[in-house]
Amino acid sequence: MTIAATLIARNEARCIARCLDSVRPFVDRLFVLDTGSTDGTPELARQAGAEVQHFSWPDDFSVARNRAIKLADADWHLIIDADEHIESGGELLRPWCATGPRLGRVLINHAFDDNAAGAVTVSRSWSTRVIPRGARFEGRVHEQVASALPRERLEIHLGHDGFRDAQLATKQDRNRTLLLRDIAERPDDEYVAYQLGVEAEGRDEYVQACDWYEKALAATPPSATWFHDLLIRLLHSLGQAGRVDDGLALAQGQMEAMHESPDFYFVVGNLALDRAMLDPADALDHWLPLAVTCWERCLEIGEKPQLEGSVAGRGSHLAQHNIDTVRAQLALMGR
Template identity: 55%
Template sequence: MTATPPRIVATLIMRNEARCIRRCLDSVRPYVDAIVVLDTGSTDDSVAIAQACGAQVHHLDWPDDFAAARNHVLALADADWNLVIDADEWIASGGEALRSWCDGPPRLGALCIRSSFDLPQPSTAPAPATRSWIARLLPRGVRYAGRIHEQPQSDLLVERIDLLIDHDGYEDAQAAAKRDRNTPMLLAELSNDPENPYLLYQLGKEAESARDYPQAAIWYEQAAARTPNGAPWTHALLIRRLHCLSQSGGAEEAMVIAQDEIAIWPDSPDFFFVLGNLAMDRALADPAHALTEWLPLAATAWERCLAIGERPDLEGSVEGRGSHLARHNLDVLRQQLALLGGG
């Protein structure tokens, strides 16, 4: 007798996502048995578009709690496996691996979420994208906790699946409204749990997204002081902290932190990419030692990025720091050095 294959359902919550909901649903439909959408008060064409894409659409007044909304739609799905996705995300590659992965035992599937974002000023460098590994493929019965930046609550093992999700919600056109919503919710959560390093880290990310680098550096410092060894966000926190210190006049402090951390991250292109940026900042602040110390350090750091190559497995890694972004910085630096030498 042939076993019944597990039922896989894509679940999502949405509100006023007419811009992107079709893209999301079209990308997941080939790989799942059903799509269940929970609408929390759309006033645009989101519901009609989702229904036209074949989704079951249910309605709930926004409970001001992401975990509550996630859990509501999971209960409606009644699936063996739930692919949890957001409306501003879509499957970029790897969807064909989903069904065979779900034939395995219960565990949490961590997907690679690649988030594009805008550079803060005009630049000749390609636009970057961060990569995060997040548990989004959940077996029956797993539920969420946390009013914002909710997390699945389970003792099951977390296993990565080769499924790439693209996300454009951090781009400037979409991010501002989320910041207005997310930061107050995070602060409310923090008031109930003031030592929570993950909430502090997320507050830093919100401030960084708003390009309030001094405040982001403060949040990241507080998060770093409380983050336990081995926390999944450790690498991303360090890189973001160094970057925000650099952007807010703290390059010297960031360099001290980097010297303490360099032995821990010898194979992180993100670490050495930011180290190169810090060296350039120091060259501007200390021109007397620029040619003898800081510019050679920047070149060495970016060369190290290229030697390491891309590391999408590292939480919070930025696509290109082990390849074209480092090469771009090296080319610009060498052009500048050639001009100085020619002068």
């Protein structure tokens, strides 16, 4: 049984060695498909022990992924990006692969800059990254594995810093262009609409983000792996777009289904705080207590990293900070 760490890369000199060093102990082969680097990425990859081949960028991530899989020619592939690295659990890879064909979903910790808080925050997602020979990708961007094989969570944790401001700026225009091509071809594809919402939200284009998220939500079943993240992002974007009442109404309808999500109650608390700003007459007696109650519910639930798109701290210190801030303001007002 052979396992290859399989990458596509372009201009990743900043982080390619970190990635390859993190996976080397757990695989038989390191394979990098370079799509046009000009910063020395191929040379750094070779120095780290990788086989490197070249491929003209096809404006389609799945085409590049599938080419890399074919050339790496392994029984199993750990699909990883250069701006990612194994944080923990690498030793689980080989015994997991030895027990039969299926798809492995690993936890990715995405670091991003929270400029309002002046801190780095981590959101978490589960992504299919361990695939057997014969599995293939589809989709120009935010590509997905197209396979009928069962998907299982595998406790391998990857760190990812490609969403930090300095790195994200170079990717947004490219991703949006590819997603718009996809939606033009498949206008009813709810996953592409969801990803277009993510792109718009990343630019603080909240009105447009709401449009894409609402289109996606109308067609996405609650069983979809991305449903939780989609709902939380839509609630946040509705608040940022000034549609606080729409957000609260949507939240009311989802309360039962989301009763164990700290992310849900965290964002609903934020919506209640926004409503307090718009309705000062009822702020002290209704909206601020509701916000605090929501954040207290976050603490009761605790952290839930298994939820798609969960943000670290919403079940702990971020919720407590909001509670302390509001209570301090109320104390100053003698309430």
